[in-house]
Amino acid sequence: xxxxxVDMTKCQHYGxxxxxxxxxxxxxDDDKLEYTATAVDGDxxxxxxxxxxxxxxxxxxxxx
Amino acid sequence: MTERILIVGAxxxxxxxxxxxxRAGATASITVLGDEPHLPYxxxxxxxxxxxxxxxxxxxxxxxRESVADVDWLLGSAAVDLDxxxxxxxxxxxxEHPFDQLVIATGVRARRVHTVAGRPRQCVIRTRDDVDQLxxxxxxxxxxxxxxxxxxxxxxxxxxxxxxxxxxxxxxxxLALERLFGRELAEIxxxxxxxxxxxxxxxxxxxxxDLDEAPVQVHLDDGTVLTADVVVEAIGSEPNTDWLHxxxxxLRDGVAVDAGMRALRTDGSVVDDVFAVGDVASAPHxxxxxxxxxxxxxxxxxxxxxxxAAVMVAPLAERDARARATVAPVPSMWTDxxxxxxxxxxxxxxxxxxxxxxxxxAGDRVYGAYRGDDLVGVVxxxxxxxxxxxxxxxxxxxxxxxxxx
Numbered sequence: 001x002x003x004x005x006v007d008m009t010k011c012q013h014y015g016x017x018x019x020x021x022x023x024x025x026x027x028x029d030d031d032k033l034e035y036t037a038t039a040v041d042g043d044x045x046x047x048x049x050x051x052x053x054x055x056x057x058x059x060x061x062x063x064x
Numbered sequence: 065m066t067e068r069i070l071i072v073g074a075x076x077x078x079x080x081x082x083x084x085x086x087r088a089g090a091t092a093s094i095t096v097l098g099d100e101p102h103l104p105y106x107x108x109x110x111x112x113x114x115x116x117x118x119x120x121x122x123x124x125x126x127x128x129r130e131s132v133a134d135v136d137w138l139l140g141s142a143a144v145d146l147d148x149x150x151x152x153x154x155x156x157x158x159x160e161h162p163f164d165q166l167v168i169a170t171g172v173r174a175r176r177v178h179t180v181a182g183r184p185r186q187c188v189i190r191t192r193d194d195v196d197q198l199x200x201x202x203x204x205x206x207x208x209x210x211x212x213x214x215x216x217x218x219x220x221x222x223x224x225x226x227x228x229x230x231x232x233x234x235x236x237x238x239l240a241l242e243r244l245f246g247r248e249l250a251e252i253x254x255x256x257x258x259x260x261x262x263x264x265x266x267x268x269x270x271x272x273x274d275l276d277e278a279p280v281q282v283h284l285d286d287g288t289v290l291t292a293d294v295v296v297e298a299i300g301s302e303p304n305t306d307w308l309h310x311x312x313x314x315l316r317d318g319v320a321v322d323a324g325m326r327a328l329r330t331d332g333s334v335v336d337d338v339f340a341v342g343d344v345a346s347a348p349h350x351x352x353x354x355x356x357x358x359x360x361x362x363x364x365x366x367x368x369x370x371x372x373a374a375v376m377v378a379p380l381a382e383r384d385a386r387a388r389a390t391v392a393p394v395p396s397m398w399t400d401x402x403x404x405x406x407x408x409x410x411x412x413x414x415x416x417x418x419x420x421x422x423x424x425x426a427g428d429r430v431y432g433a434y435r436g437d438d439l440v441g442v443v444x445x446x447x448x449x450x451x452x453x454x455x456x457x458x459x460x461x462x463x464x465x466x467x468x469x
Contacts, residue, residue, distance in 0.1 A: 010113075012405045014398055015448050016363075031448040048129065052080075055362060055398050057106050057126070 002039040002047055003064045010058035017050035017059060025050060066092045066164045066337075069376070070153060072143045073169030074098025076106070077342025077365035079126055081167050084366075084373035086131040092164065094135045097155055099142035099170075102192055103128070108362060110195045111216050112400050115202070115223035121192050143170065143307045148335065153307075165376055168308070168319050168327065168340040172301035172360065178211060178269045178282075179297040185280050186272065187296045189216055201294040204228030209282050209290050211269050212298035213240035215399055218253065220296055222401035225260045232263040232290055234282070240264070245406065245443050246418030246431050252445065256402055265290075301360065303344045313338070318346045318358045324387020325372035334387075339376060341368035350392050350466035351411050351440055351458075359395050359411070367393030392462050394455055407451050410458035412441030422450050430454070438464075 004024065013033045017025040024047060025035045039047055041063065051059040069085065069092045071078045078096050085094060098104075105124035113119040138155070145154040146166070153161045174188035181188075187198040202208065206229045210217045213235025221231045233240070240257075242250040257264065267284040272295065274280045282290040303318035312329045314320035319340035320328040325347065327338040342365040346356040375386045398407045412418070415433025421442070423429040428446030432439050432454065438461045444451035 010119075012398070012400060013448055014405075014407050015452050016396070018452065027449050027452070031446070051127070052366060053363065055108065057124075060127075 001064050002041060002044060002061050004035060004037050004039060004047060004059065004061045006033065006035055007056075007058040007060075008033075010056040012056055014055050016053040016055060020050040020053055021046040066090070066376075068092060068163050069094045069165045069167070070161050070163035071096045071167040071169055072153060073167075073171055073342065073344075074100065074102075074104055074137060074139055075169055075171050075342060075365070076104055076126065076362070077169040077171065077344075077369065078167070079104040079128075079132070080366045080369035081169060081341055081372060082132045082135050083129060084369040085376065088373040088377045090373065090377050094132075095161065095163075096135055096137050097141065097143055097153065097161060098137065098139045099156075100191060100193070101140040103137060103139070105192065107190070108398075110192070111189050111219040112223055114195055115189075115199060115220065116226050117199075121195065124192070146308055146311050148311050148338070151337075163337075165337045166339070167372060167376075168338070168344060169342045169365075170304035170307070171343040172303050172318075174297070175300045175302045176297055177299060178272050179295060180274075183274055185274060185292075185294045187294060189220060189296060189298060190301070198294065198296065202227050202229050205230060207279070207291060207293045208232070208296065209234060209280075209292040209294075210296045210298060211282070212300070213237065213264065214298060214300065215241065215244065217296070217298035218257070219399060219401055220298060221257060221262045222260070225262060226402075231261070232265060232292075233257075234265045234267055234269060234284065234290070236266070236268055238266045243413050245408070246412065246433065248418070248420070249406070249429070249431060249443060249445060252427075253401065253404065256404060260402060301343070303358065305344065316346075317356075318344045320356055321345050321347050322387050323348050323371070323389065324375040324383060325368055326375065326383070326387060336380065339372045341365055341372050349395075349411075350462040351395075351414055353465055361395040361397045363396045364393060392459075392466055394459050394462065396455075404445060406443065406445050407448065408441065408443040409451065409455045410439070410441035410461075412443050414440045418443075421454070422447060 141155040174190040179186035210233045271283040280292040305315045325339045327335040343360045346358045412433035417434045421430045430444040433441035439457045442454040
C-alpha cells in the first residue's frame with residue numbers, strides 16, 4: 001500500500017496532480033485540494049506522476 | 065546497439081529524460097553531466113519561497129526514484145565541446161565522455177547585459193548559487209534595484225518587499241506582465257505591487273557604476289541615477305549552446321529539434337542519436353502552427369523527455385515514424401506574488417484578444433486569450449476549476465492546429 005502526504009503549507013491548489021491521478025486528488029467546490037491518503041501499490045506510477053508535476057513539489061509518498 | 069547514453073544537463077529535463085528512458089525500457093548505461101555541483105533541483109521557488117526564507121535551498125532537490133538509481137551523475141563540470149564525428153563530449157576538466165546517444169539538456173542561463181558576473185552586488189536569479197549570493201544582502205532597508213519587469217523581476221520584487229527591502233523595478237514596458245496575462249490582470253498585479261510599496265520606473269538602463277566603498281549607481285536613459293545596495297538583473301534568458309558551436313546543428317534559438325526531439329542541422333537534416341529537451345530545445349508546437357519555439361514553462365521538460373525516450377529506444381528505421389506524430393503538451397505556468405496565485409495554460413501571448421470568461425465577488429477572474437475564435441491560452445487568478453476546465457479547450461485548439469500544420 002502507498003501512504004500519500006501533501007504538505008498543505010506548500011500546496012497552492014494548482015490542481016496539476018488531478019490530471020495525473022484523479023482517483024486520489026481532486027479540487028473541492030471551494031477549489032481546494034482534497035486527497036485520499038492511501039492508494040494501492042498498482043497506482044504507484046500515477047501517484048509518482050502526480051508528485052512529479054506538482055509545481056510546489058508538495059506531494060510525497062511511501063510504500064508501507 | 066545503444067550501450068552508452070550521455071545526458072548533458074543535470075536539470076529537471078535531464079532527470080526526467082533519465083526516468084523516461086528507463087520507463088521506456090532503455091537498458092543502456094546513463095551518465096548525466098552537470099555544470100552545477102547539485103543534483104537536479106527545482107528552480108521556480110528560487111525567486112519565491114527561497115528568497116522569502118519560507119523554505120531553504122536544501123528542500124529543492126527532486127526525489128531520485130528507484131528507476132534512476134543506477135544513473136551516474138558527474139556534477140560540477142560543464143560540457144565545453146561536442147565532437148559529433150567521434151561521438152564525444154569534452155567537459156571543462158578535459159575529460160572526454162563517449163556516447164552512443166546524446167541528450168542535450170543544458171537549458172538556459174540568466175541574460176546579463178548591464179550586470180557583470182562575479183561582482184557580489186550584481187545578481188541574477190537562475191541557480192542556487194545565484195540566490196546564495198543575493199539572499200544575505202536582502203535586509204530590512206536594503207535598497208534593491210531590479211532591472212526587468214517580467215515574471216522573475218516581479219516575483220523578486222514581491223518576495224523582497226516581504227523582507228522589508230526597498231524595491232525599485234526598472235522596466236522597458238510600462239505595464240509589467242501585460243504580454244503574458246493581458247491588460248486587466250496586469251493592472252491588478254501592478255496595483256498590488258504599488259500598494260506594497262514597490263517603485264516602478266519605465267526606462268532603460270544605460271550603465272551601472274559599482275565602485276568599492278560606495279553604493280551602486282544605476283544610470284537610466286532619462287537621466288535618472290538610482291542608488292542601490294544590490295542590483296538584480298532579470299531580463300530573460302539565453303540558451304546554453306556555446307559548447308555546440310561548429311557542430312552544424314541549427315542553433316539559431318537554442319537547439320532546433322523535430323517533433324521527435326531529434327537535433328537538426330542548419331540544412332534541416334536530422335542528426336541521428338542526438339536529441340535536445342527542456343528550455344534549450346526549440347521544438348515545433350501546434351499552438352504556433354507547427355513552428356519551432358522554445359517554451360520555458362516548467363511542465364515542458366517532462367513532456368519532451370517522454371517523447372525523446374520513445375524515439376531513442378526505437379530502432380533507427382522506426383524513428384521517423386515515431387517522430388512524425390505531433391508532440392503536443394499544453395504549456396502551463398504559474399506565479400506566486402504576495403497572496404496572488406495565478407495559473408495559466410497554453411500560450412496567451414499568441415492571442416490577439418484577451419476576454420474575461422468568468423469572475424466572482426472575491427476578485428477572482430479567468431481570462432481567455434483568443435486568436436480569432438480559437439482559445440490559445442487561459443489565465444486565471446483563483447477559480448482553479450474554471451481554469452482547469454478551459455485547459456481542454458486549449459488542447460482542442462492545439463489538436464485542430466496540429467491537424468492542419
